[in-house]
Amino acid sequence: MGTISVLCAMWACAFGAEREASGPHFEGQSPSPGVAVPRSDGNGWKTIYPADFNNDGMVDVLWQRTRHNLMAVWLMNGSQLLAPGPVISGPIGDGWAAISAGDFNQDHMADVFWYNSPQNLVAIWLMNGSQLLAPGPVIPGPIGDGWVAVTSAADFNSDGMNDVVLNNPRQNLMTVWLMNGSQLLAPGPVIPGPIGDGWTASSTADFNADGMADVLWNNARRNLMAVWLMNGAQLLAPGPNIPGPNGDGWVTITAFDFNVDGMADVLWHNAGQNLMAVWLMDGSQLLAPGPNIPGPIGAGWVPAQGAADFNFDGTADVLWNNAAQNLMAVWLMDGSQLLAPGPNIPGPFEN
Numbered sequence: 001m002g003t004i005s006v007l008c009a010m011w012a013c014a015f016g017a018e019r020e021a022s023g024p025h026f027e028g029q030s031p032s033p034g035v036a037v038p039r040s041d042g043n044g045w046k047t048i049y050p051a052d053f054n055n056d057g058m059v060d061v062l063w064q065r066t067r068h069n070l071m072a073v074w075l076m077n078g079s080q081l082l083a084p085g086p087v088i089s090g091p092i093g094d095g096w097a098a099i100s101a102g103d104f105n106q107d108h109m110a111d112v113f114w115y116n117s118p119q120n121l122v123a124i125w126l127m128n129g130s131q132l133l134a135p136g137p138v139i140p141g142p143i144g145d146g147w148v149a150v151t152s153a154a155d156f157n158s159d160g161m162n163d164v165v166l167n168n169p170r171q172n173l174m175t176v177w178l179m180n181g182s183q184l185l186a187p188g189p190v191i192p193g194p195i196g197d198g199w200t201a202s203s204t205a206d207f208n209a210d211g212m213a214d215v216l217w218n219n220a221r222r223n224l225m226a227v228w229l230m231n232g233a234q235l236l237a238p239g240p241n242i243p244g245p246n247g248d249g250w251v252t253i254t255a256f257d258f259n260v261d262g263m264a265d266v267l268w269h270n271a272g273q274n275l276m277a278v279w280l281m282d283g284s285q286l287l288a289p290g291p292n293i294p295g296p297i298g299a300g301w302v303p304a305q306g307a308a309d310f311n312f313d314g315t316a317d318v319l320w321n322n323a324a325q326n327l328m329a330v331w332l333m334d335g336s337q338l339l340a341p342g343p344n345i346p347g348p349f350e351n
């Protein structure tokens with residue numbers, strides 16, 4: 001797709017966005033040009049998560065605009081934009097945020113995990129490509145204060161349907177809730193986190209290739225990570241605490257398989273130094289820490305809290321977002337090495 005056609009697609013999205021703010025979803029119509037203007041200072045849109053929404057084997061991108069409770073799915077062709085989808089209003093009420101995307105109902109099309117942090121509520125919205133198929137029920141989260149949703153999408157009980165993980169950093173607790181589509185199947189036990197203060201459940205992915213997702217813990221203050229292997233919603237084996245990359249400011253962003261051995265690896269990011277690194281894992285043990293790689297040029301770039309394989313080589317790639325500049329970029333990886341940085345792509349905009 002050339003620059004002109006990309007821009008036309010962007011215009012269509014911008015106009016769709018204005019219409020969409022009043023309703024749950026819509027069918028796009030031809031825009032009349034000359035009204036919307038892209039903003040160089042950003043407008044609140046963020047790339048949240050990569051996932052295949054239309055079952056064409058190619059990973060797409062979930063956008064959200066939290067302040068206005070909006071989401072959009074952009075269908076991708078590798079690291080190029082194929083078609084920006086309509087802007088869709090989220091669940092009714094304040095406080096909702098789209099957290100992540102993954103397949104909850106076994107139709108091989110990704111769905112959207114919504115969480116309302118102030119009210120501690122969960123909702124799964126089933127999608128059909130970039131269109132809303134069916135908004136699921138609003139489900140109250142675990143009892144007590146301080147719960148947050150873990151930004152990831154993974155299946156803990158090998159039933160082909162994603163499950164939901166909630167973390168309570170204040171009380172150092174986590175729990176896996178097994179889902180059946182957009183319905184709650186079984187809330188798992190509340191499990192205490194690693195010993196000491198400062199731990200957060202950072203992400204989830206299958207680290208030991210048993211088909212069941214595991215939990216990546218991060219302690220940014222102490223620069224530590226740990227992988228806890230799970231058996232469904234039960235803790236199987238807590239892994240060792242592993243020191244992070246040298247220097248201050250590193251956080252674990254997400255876990256995904258970067259070297260095609262079926263075991264998830266860890267993506268690190270250092271916002272202050274604009275660096276990323278992929279550390280290859282062998283179960284809950286560190287296999288090989290990858291090199292520190294400079295991020296995209298300019299300030300404000302952060303990797304999305306999910307990785308995915310954008311170019312069919314089986315290895316995970318990195319989805320970058322610059323919310324201030326309203327840009328995204330897909331960087332293709334080869335294991336822990338950078339293969340090819342993709343173009344910067346402007347995000348949704350409206351007047």
Ligand SMILES: [Ca+2]
Nearest residue numbers: 052053054058
């Ligand atoms: Ca796709």
Ligand SMILES: [Ca+2]
Nearest residue numbers: 155156157161
């Ligand atoms: Ca499941």
Ligand SMILES: [Ca+2]
Nearest residue numbers: 206207208212
């Ligand atoms: Ca596992």
Ligand SMILES: [Ca+2]
Nearest residue numbers: 257258259263
């Ligand atoms: Ca791996």
